[in-house]
């Protein structure tokens with residue numbers, strides 16, 4: 001009896017530091033923003049209030065951008081997760097020198113910074129970039145194609161390449177936990193290699209697939225640098241609008257309301273993706 | 285049943301099976317071999333067995349048992365030779381296309397499926413109607429007595445229960461050949477014996493051909509009607525439990541399947557002679573040989589007086605084992621013999637008659 005009580009105290013004490021860090025650095029600011037999102041602004045001053053005006057304005061003016069942000073983030077998260085699974089599966093299934101090389105290359109790309117990657121893509125896709133000068137040099141096009149760079153496609157390319165290693169690592173971890181004997185057993189019971197993937201491998205990767213999707217989705221939905229540097233004039237994502245409310249326009253309550261609306265949308269998309277993965281990859 | 289070859293000839297590939305019965309055996313391996321780089325895991329071997337056989341592949345760790353079994357299942361590509369099952373050449377077929385199923389040593393259960401889903405997996409893949417799958421799964425669950433655990437995931441089962449799920453999952457496919465790779469090696473002795481009994485009963489009930497890999501000679505003898513003994517990648521003897529225990533084909537087999545006493549001898553013509561003692565008729569290759577005899581066939585004292593071959597000796601050690609007593613006897617010729625006897629009245633230091641009958645001895649190359 002006393003042992004049980006001591007044990008539970010011990011676990012509380014052990015969780016203490018982590019809970020404190022999470023509380024102070026994450027939950028407290030979040031709660032503060034939630035409160036602020038109901039304030040209003042007068043002459044650049046925040047005035048405590050309990051009005052829904054900010055949310056009404058967000059829904060009226062920013063429903064389009066929120067939907068666009070959710071769509072492009074979902075696309076990027078889906079593409080990244082699928083590609084990451086393919087790479088992780090190659091590392092895991094081939095093993096040996098090739099697998100070690102792929103894993104090493106994956107880890108190495110983590111060293112390059114975020115901005116370095118953006119500028120690398122600008123060098124490839126820009127007016128004077130590798131692709132355009134090749135196309136012009138070969139006489140395939142007369143003018144360099146601007147749409148290569150400043151477009152949603154460029155945002156997708158940049159973010160997918162940036163996020164890929166972050167998605168590969170959890171998926172590789174999940175694959176390594178799959179019992180190789182169960183794979184042989186599935187083959188033995190009549191499964192083709194594709195059937196093995198469907199029945200014995202993917203269902204065990206659902207948590208990692210969902211994690212990878214969520215990670216990529218949230219990092220994309222919160223990004224405002226990539227759309228500004230390679231997105232051109234048509235690609236404005238919620239990160240850009242929110243940033244300008246907090247910065248130039250100094251309307252923190254509206255920015256907070258935009259943040260929360262985006263957050264709720266994100267949670268819904270991620271929840272739906274997770275439920276979908278669980279449903280389609282369940283044991284039948 | 286074929287008579288086994290003795291002496292050095294036993295190292296040649298051995299062909300067995302009641303070939304006389306209408307021609308083709310169920311499984312026929314010809315020249316089957318496997319090399320891992322420089323290492324020859326399985327030397328070219330010929331082996332045939334019949335429908336309904338319970339075959340044990342017996343040998344020490346690393347002798348190539350698993351490699352041989354995995355070639356049968358389609359998980360290891362042979363370096364040479366062919367595998368025929370029911371007249372069909374399956375050498376190039378993928379595991380899922382073979383009429384075999386395997387019970388793996390590490391179980392290999394699907395952790396995200398319940399016991400029921402695990403057992404029904406193969407039948408669902410065959411596209412059988414749901415109702416039929418369910419009925420056969422319930423039947424199989426009853427057969428391996430897992431009713432109380434059917435809805436649980438494998439992680440909530442004990443080792444013995446997991447092994448029964450693995451067995452049921454393979455058996456439900458009604459394979460022509462069921463392959464089992466040391467399925468009970470990880471379990472404790474009592475459970476192992478219980479599962480051996482169950483497996484024998486299942487073989488009787490379901491029919492079919494079982495190939496069981498083990499390094500434990502008592503397990504092989506308890507289960508199989510036919511035992512294939514392997515040593516360093518070669519088949520060294522094939523036969524019934526009696527064959528390999530009472531008429532082992534080599535020194536290795538003699539000691540691997542039980543305790544053995546040996547006397548050095550020479551063979552010339554068809555006569556084996558033990559220097560200074562006796563000689564007897566035993567055809568085979570001439571040269572240095574050994575005469576073997578099991579400890580429990582060695583008679584001591586009064587019992588030895590009526591034996592065909594008699595020596596004098598002195599008891600140097602006595603070990604009480606409960607049901608039996610193990611005596612170590614120094615023969616007058618110098619050899620040390622072990623004898624196991626129900627007679628506990630003999631004492632160390634005693635001079636005594638030692639004897640055995642010609643039918644209980646065998647001859648192997650030295």
Ligand SMILES: Nc1ncnc2c1ncn2[C@@H]1O[C@H](COP(=O)(O)OP(=O)(O)O)[C@@H](O)[C@H]1O
Nearest residue numbers: 320323325343344345346347348349350351352
């Ligand atoms: N995948 C492999 N690569 C290289 N050598 C192997 C491989 N599998 C088995 N061997 C070698 O082949 C021999 C036979 O192994 P195995 O068939 O597993 O023996 P057993 O099952 O009788 O213990 C051993 O010497 C082992 O080291």
Ligand SMILES: [Mg+2]
Nearest residue numbers: 349350351466
């Ligand atoms: Mg083995």
